[in-house]
Amino acid sequence: MDKSWKHSDRRSKAYEFGVEAFLNFAVENLLTTTHIRCPCVKCVNLKLFGVGIIRDHLYFNGVDQSYKNWTFHGEPWEATTNASRNVEEDDGHSRCSFVSEEIDMDDNDFGDFGSDPYEFANVIEDGDQPVYPGCRKYTKLSALVKLYNLKAKHGMNDVCFTELLILQGDLLPEGNTIPTSMKECEDSTTCPTCGISRWKEGKDSILKEGVPAKVVWYFPPIPRFKRMFQSHETAKSLTWHAARKSIDGQMSHPADSPSWKLLDDKWPEFGNEPRNLRLALSSDVFNPHSSLSSRYSCWPVILVTYNLPPWLCMKRKFMMLTLLISGPKQPGNDIDVYLEPLIDDLKSLWDEIRGVYDAYNGEYFTLRAALMWTINDFPAYGNLSGCVVKGYKACPICGDDTPSHRLKNGHKICYIGHRKWLPINHPYRRQRAAFNGKPEYSTPPEPLTGEEVLHMVEDGDRVCWKKKSIFFDLEYWKYLPVRHALDVMHIEKNVYDSIIGTLLEIPGKNKDGIAARLDLLNMGVKTDFQPEYGERRTRLPPGPWNLSRVKKREVCNSFYGMKVPEDKLEEDVVVTLCLLEKYFPPSFFDIMVHLVVHVAEVRLCGPVYFRWMYPFERYMKVLKGYVQNRTRPEGCIAERYIAEEAVEFCTEHLSDVSTVGVPSSQKMGVSKPLLGCTVSVVDRDLLNQAHLYVLENTEEVLPYIEQHMTHIKTAYPKFRKRTKWLQDKHNSTFIQWLRFKVYVIE
Known part of the structure; x- marks a missing residue:
């Protein structure tokens, strides 16, 4: 029959006549008016509706243009040995079984179900069987999908799922099509051609x-x-x-x-x-x-x-x-x-x-x-990028200019010298005794571009690089400003552990000790804190990082409800690191502390929560829960x-x-409070007060505020000099006045 109506305007008579002809054709061949597959662009023949609903869908959504052979509505399959013929020569092209040269799908596409289209038709027909005779709500396929959905959502193991299937079969009437084992479920859902998933x-x-x-x-x-x-x-x-x-000019997305x-x-x-x-x-x-x-x-x-x-x-x-x-x-x-x-x-x-x-x-x-x-994380950073993440050149961004120093007594490399990231006239640059005993006049190193890195590894530079990363095989990789993102999650965790472990003197996490004090002596700084050797024990004089019990309690309390400012992040981070250098021993400054100076790459990559490991670490827990053997x-x-x-x-x-x-609260972009939070009901007065506060701090509303004050002074001339009365009147009437003003303008 004529199918040219699919390309017509949905408001035209040709489209109207075509829809009616299609529906009559489907009813005559399928002998039903209530269980017909809808070929609109949203349903794509995967949902069953009555004739009236399908007619509405075809008008509102349009018909799926790729559905050329109406096999789901009564047209016979057109067998052919040439699965790659041109669309122009094949008006009966099937989007499920045949591949055109113009569309050029690959073999991994699920649209290819082998050379025998009747196998796929049998699978569809088997899935359309009712769960039991007379059931109109569920087919065998939809029931299995919902059961599998529960299994995946709640982490149900195979034994529990098999017992659930057996119970379902006993509860349903005789003649039901619910499988009684996991093997039957797998046989019902595997590919009819190869018997395994194409994705593995x-x-x-x-x-x-x-x-x-x-x-x-x-x-x-x-x-x-x-x-x-x-x-x-x-x-x-x-x-x-x-x-x-x-689009408010704020950075809220990687775009x-x-x-x-x-x-x-x-x-x-x-x-x-x-x-x-x-x-x-x-x-x-x-x-x-x-x-x-x-x-x-x-x-x-x-x-x-x-x-x-x-x-x-x-x-x-x-x-x-x-x-x-x-x-x-x-x-x-x-x-x-x-x-x-x-x-x-x-x-x-x-x-x-x-x-x-x-x-x-x-x-x-x-x-x-x-x-x-x-x-x-940082070790995997080195494996994927090919850069060195240990030793004197451990920073992948600073490279040869990594500010490193080996501690003679601690037998480790520390990374101090963050004053070079300060403004050139900053007073910290001239201070000596509080830092390493020397002034700092150098400038921060310039990060290497991808093209420079590629040139170095191809020329055999093995100082900072272990290999040429396979990602450079991608044409665009060398042009990207940030190719491997630093994981803020692990950086903040390690730095936090070091700070708290040192301040609270936690065994195993404390960066202070005899070796750390001797390293200070070798550097010629903070010599007053050297170990005092006795007959039975060695005493360490209190340093700036040693706190009393009262101070330790104050530190712990200060973290409760703390909110850290997000503006001027790059400048504040450098000053903070310099302050830590003034008061903490050099052994505190491992490579993770140094990497803090580089986490402000938010300027190049967007918000940090799009590129840290928190969601991936949670997903590792999901994958771990899959293991039953x-x-x-x-x-x-x-x-x-x-x-x-x-x-x-x-x-x-x-x-x-x-x-x-996806959590149900996230489907419409609305989030629930985090765990531990409570939801409070706000009364009307408090809501109006919050609304007024927002309006008065919005730049576009300021002219209307002036107009409203003028309006009040004109309407109540005897109160023109009573400032408090005018302000109260403004607060109580401005919201309604503005709504009316906007309504009149529109």
């Missing part, structure tokens, strides 16, 4: 000579990015950064950062398409076993997408596991070998991936993606992750099922 490739890696063989579980990201755009809501969220209305804008400016064709993805990569090691004494470790590699709104970027649902490197030992500097398949896919994403369907806009487009930076931890993680992600994709198309990876 588990095999022994072919590694370079000298690198121990490991099992690497690789989950290709490209087909999963395609799946994200096939969800109407997710596809809409992936352009949030470009569609947001509130506001210079790193993001550099990609837009240097590659305009990339930046002009808001659907092109900006990614970050995180890798960390964790122990999959409950026993903390075990030295076994896994190494997952996770991608996150920054196109999403701030409340979704770092949520579990959108953390994409791409690699799982098996233990028992860490890959170390050889991690580049295991990253090769991911780097190949990132290259393909930068070139272009054609034929990606956008369910929100109802069209195909060409997708590209760029990796903006990696997020790791101690002898095969990576296999457990892989299978559970695949099952959860498959369930997540299915629940995108079920209206009454909540997703696993």
